[in-house]
Amino acid sequence: MTAGVDYLRAYETPRFAQLAPNLTAACFSLMKLMPARFMVDRAEASGRLEREGHIIETTSGTFGLAIALLAAVRGYGLTLVTASSLVDLKLKRRLEHLGAKVVAIDDPQGDGNQRGRLQYLQKTLQDNPDTYWPRQYDSPENRLAYARLADLVVRSLGRVDCLVGCVGTGGSLCGTGGFLREIFPDLRIIAVDTHRSMLFGQPVGRRMLRGLGNSVLPDNVRHEMIDDIHWVGALPAYAMAHGLFRDQGLFMGPTSGAAALVAAWFARKNPEASTLVIMPDEGHRHSDTAYNPEWLANLKDWPISIPGEPTSLERIRPAGETAWTRFPWNRQTLGSVLAEFDGSLREDR
Amino acid sequence: MTQRGTPRSGYQTNWSNTNNENIALPLKVGVGRAHAHHGEFLQGVFEGDDGRLYRGLVTLPLTSQESLATFWPDERDGIRTRPANRTKAARAAALTLEHIGIAGGGGELTIESPILIGHGYGSSTADVIASIRAVAAAAGVTLRQSTVARLAVTAEGASDAIAYSDQALLFAHREGRAIEHFGGEFPPLLVVGFRDGSGRPIDTLRMRRARYDSEEIGVFRVLRGLAYRSIKQQDPRLLGRVATMSALISQRHLPKASFSAVLDIARDHDACGVQVAHSGTLIGILLDAVAPGAAKRAAELAKKVGGVGFKGIHTFAVNAEARIIQ
Numbered sequence: 001m002t003a004g005v006d007y008l009r010a011y012e013t014p015r016f017a018q019l020a021p022n023l024t025a026a027c028f029s030l031m032k033l034m035p036a037r038f039m040v041d042r043a044e045a046s047g048r049l050e051r052e053g054h055i056i057e058t059t060s061g062t063f064g065l066a067i068a069l070l071a072a073v074r075g076y077g078l079t080l081v082t083a084s085s086l087v088d089l090k091l092k093r094r095l096e097h098l099g100a101k102v103v104a105i106d107d108p109q110g111d112g113n114q115r116g117r118l119q120y121l122q123k124t125l126q127d128n129p130d131t132y133w134p135r136q137y138d139s140p141e142n143r144l145a146y147a148r149l150a151d152l153v154v155r156s157l158g159r160v161d162c163l164v165g166c167v168g169t170g171g172s173l174c175g176t177g178g179f180l181r182e183i184f185p186d187l188r189i190i191a192v193d194t195h196r197s198m199l200f201g202q203p204v205g206r207r208m209l210r211g212l213g214n215s216v217l218p219d220n221v222r223h224e225m226i227d228d229i230h231w232v233g234a235l236p237a238y239a240m241a242h243g244l245f246r247d248q249g250l251f252m253g254p255t256s257g258a259a260a261l262v263a264a265w266f267a268r269k270n271p272e273a274s275t276l277v278i279m280p281d282e283g284h285r286h287s288d289t290a291y292n293p294e295w296l297a298n299l300k301d302w303p304i305s306i307p308g309e310p311t312s313l314e315r316i317r318p319a320g321e322t323a324w325t326r327f328p329w330n331r332q333t334l335g336s337v338l339a340e341f342d343g344s345l346r347e348d349r
Numbered sequence: 350m351t352q353r354g355t356p357r358s359g360y361q362t363n364w365s366n367t368n369n370e371n372i373a374l375p376l377k378v379g380v381g382r383a384h385a386h387h388g389e390f391l392q393g394v395f396e397g398d399d400g401r402l403y404r405g406l407v408t409l410p411l412t413s414q415e416s417l418a419t420f421w422p423d424e425r426d427g428i429r430t431r432p433a434n435r436t437k438a439a440r441a442a443a444l445t446l447e448h449i450g451i452a453g454g455g456g457e458l459t460i461e462s463p464i465l466i467g468h469g470y471g472s473s474t475a476d477v478i479a480s481i482r483a484v485a486a487a488a489g490v491t492l493r494q495s496t497v498a499r500l501a502v503t504a505e506g507a508s509d510a511i512a513y514s515d516q517a518l519l520f521a522h523r524e525g526r527a528i529e530h531f532g533g534e535f536p537p538l539l540v541v542g543f544r545d546g547s548g549r550p551i552d553t554l555r556m557r558r559a560r561y562d563s564e565e566i567g568v569f570r571v572l573r574g575l576a577y578r579s580i581k582q583q584d585p586r587l588l589g590r591v592a593t594m595s596a597l598i599s600q601r602h603l604p605k606a607s608f609s610a611v612l613d614i615a616r617d618h619d620a621c622g623v624q625v626a627h628s629g630t631l632i633g634i635l636l637d638a639v640a641p642g643a644a645k646r647a648a649e650l651a652k653k654v655g656g657v658g659f660k661g662i663h664t665f666a667v668n669a670e671a672r673i674i675q
Contacts, residue, residue, distance in 0.1 A: 041400070140563070147567030151574035158578045158587055179571045183590060 008033060008069060014149070016156045017250055023267035023275045024157055025260065026149065027250060031280040035171050036066035038145030039134040040074070049132040052076065056124055056131050058117040060086035061211055062281055063136050068098040079124065081117045083107035091285065114216050137169050137218035146175030153180065153276055162188040162270065164263035165278035166212035166255045167199055170221030172278055177225055190228045190266060192259045195318045200229045200329065201338055208234035208321050211255040211280070229329045230310055232258035233321035235299065238290045239306045241283065251283040254290045261324065265309055315341050376422035376454065377489070381482025383511055385414040385464045386471040387542050387633050388626025390588060391576055391595040393569035394561050395519060395528050402566065403521040405528045407576055408510040409540070409624055409633065411470065413665055416462035418479035420487045426455045435460055437473060438480040441504035445484040448500060458483065468544055469629015474509050477501045499525040515668065517580045519573060531577050536585040537638035537669035538621070539647045543659040545605040545630040559602035568594065585637040589621025592635060596625045605632065610657065618650050638669030648674040
């Protein structure tokens with residue numbers, strides 16, 4: 001058991017890669033282990049999770065994998081609730097190898113049916129009140145866990161002027177950014193999202209780039225911390241991920257490509273600023289898609305070259321999967337930005 | 350520094366010298382010294398290697414003030430102190446005799462110290478550590494720093510990192526051991542130290558322990574990382590930032606009325622930061638000792654601070670060669 005705990009602690013620790021003189025990447029194998037371990041540790045300490053207890057969470061991605069590793073090592077039962085449209089067969093197989101029960105809720109609309117998943121989860125909690133639900137979307141522990149990343153960052157880099165990262169639950173960017181900004185109040189925080197994610201005021205729609213963005217709004221997204229928001233389409237994210245592999249030997253997932261695209265642009269424009277980019281996972285899960293030439297060849301508009309700079313938006317609106325757009329968010333709340341653009345956003349819907 | 354600690358259940362034998370080599374008696378007269386400190390660069394709650402949380406601190410050494418202990422061994426049982434009733438120092442001396450394998454030894458312990466009591470200079474720990482060193486010297490034994498620290502905590506319930514002299518480390522002051530060795534010396538600093546306006550001594554034993562929330566514990570983790578970085582890079586600015594942040598958190602638990610005024614003064618003089626004694630009245634403004642004109646700036650700061658009415662102003666260096674203008 002102890003060996004497992006130590007190993008998973010090492011597994012959650014990123015390696016730092018210098019992409020440019022003023023740009024460093026925190027490269028994770030499985031970033032979600034950091035919040036998952038923190039939350040399970042806290043649940044154990046507070047008695048919310050008892051020995052041989054059961055865990056339930058709604059997830060379609062790597063948080064599920066992280067919590068499944070922990071559950072397996074520490075002897076907990078685990079139920080993961082996903083949607084039929086989001087099931088990744090290979091991931092499902094890995095989860096089941098780890099002893100997790102994967103429940104796929106019907107999803108006729110193809111939007112992830114988060115509501116149906118939560119209904120199932122609530123029902124299970126009612127029937128089994130001892131079950132522990134980590135709540136990665138809304139639990140502040142998801143953000144607090146990233147004090148460990150901020151610690152590792154200052155140990156490696158000292159002062160940081162700009163932090164760039166993807167937003168899905170908001171945990172990694174708002175957690176790490178919050179702790180770093182406590183120490184460096186002038187820290188600039190740049191969020192990376194994708195078109196048709198609702199997190200920063202776009203109308204919800206089909207998203208091709210998975211692993212960032214959201215069609216619901218988690219509490220852990222703290223809009224008032226964000227200086228700039230970028231929306232990166234799937235194709236530039238893929239192209240940049242390929243570039244990272246080819247030029248730097250970093251085999252990372254497409255969301256890491258999206259974050260690196262934005263960070264590299266910022267670092268070029270601000271050579272004096274020490275910039276850090278968070279890269280959440282590796283490319284292995286994407287070997288049949290983003291790293292598969294045949295799959296890529298069937299994409300409309302592929303191949304594209306890595307774009308040099310984003311299109312600045314004056315009002316928030318969705319764009320195609322080849323596009324990269326940005327908007328100066330200026331640490332506003334979502335409400336105040338939406339109020340400003342109320343009329344125009346409606347037109348786009 | 351003396352804070353209320355869980356009383357230890359006596360001296361733990363697993364630390365003792367199990368070789369039990371007989372020390373040749375009679376003992377000689379032994380002298381030990383230990384310096385004061387000026388509060389802390391950092392104090393909070395930190396994760397140990399075992400994943401548990403420990404209260405810990407990074408002490409700011411003040412080497413110019415020392416407690417001097419002399420141990421005069423004699424044939425009588427027990428330790429007598431001069432001044433009388435220095436019970437913690439007496440306990441420390443007895444524990445040290447036991448540790449080095451001298452059963453039933455006794456003697457007289459004289460303590461001479463100019464260190465002010467009750468402001469966070471660590472007067473009590475300095476006495477205790479000087480006493481431990483005096484007894485060890487009497488027996489002709491050199492103790493490891495970690496042993497001195499553990500004996501000190503056993504004697505007084507909680508200690509500070511003075512056993513480690515001016516080494517930079519994060520010290521669990523209730524357990525008496527290092528949480529993390531930062532692996533070097535502090536970056537070069539000049540400290541303009543003084544006492545908070547009210548200037549009343551604080552009875553640290555009566556102080557409530559600070560209860561930190563999850564957010565603060567997260568910040569402590571990052572400050573610990575930044576302290577490591579500042580020592581590794583010998584960067585006084587980063588250590589100043591650590592101290593200021595730690596002091597700001599301390600303000601929520603043991604507020605010093607004049608703190609924000611001090612922050613303003615520090616900012617106006619381009620200081621690295623401000624540190625405090627987390628269980629005392631001391632405040633120190635930290636300057637980069639190798640910056641051009643540092644000594645002159647320290648003198649200006651001291652004047653400014655005096656003009657505002659602070660007492661006990663005293664400038665000292667940490668790991669720096671600067672000539673100090675008092």
